[in-house]
Amino acid sequence: MWDFLRRKIANFPAVKKMSPAQKKRIGGRIIITGTLLLFIPLTGLFFNFGSVWMHVLFQVIWGGSMIVGSVIAFESDGKHQGQG
Known part of the structure; x- marks a missing residue:
């Protein structure tokens, strides 16, 4: 299942067009945003x-x-898919 998710996210056209630096930045933002969303139930x-x-x-x-976020930032480059 992990390989399926990795392939689906890595082969998404928007992710394919990103440079490695953009992938790290966007993946990090997704991780941070998801973590900050935990303040909503905490405040509740x-x-x-x-x-x-x-x-x-x-x-x-x-x-x-x-x-x-982790797949985009860390595992969507070619070397994890056998392309590098």
């Missing part, structure tokens, strides 16, 4: 909005952004 805890579904949703979004 302080105001007693303890919805379990909200926490589950934001954990899924966080996990997805970590996977996508």
Whole structure:
């Protein structure tokens, strides 16, 4: 499954056109944005909005952004696909 995700993201036309520096920058931004989104349910805890579904949703979004950001930043270059 990991190879499938890696191929899908790396073969996406917008990602293919990026330089390695752009891939690192965009992947890093996705990771940081996903992590900053965790402040929404954390803030909800302080105001007693303890919805379990909200926490589950934001954990899924966080996990997805970590996977996508990491693949773009670190594994979408040619050497990980047997092209280098």
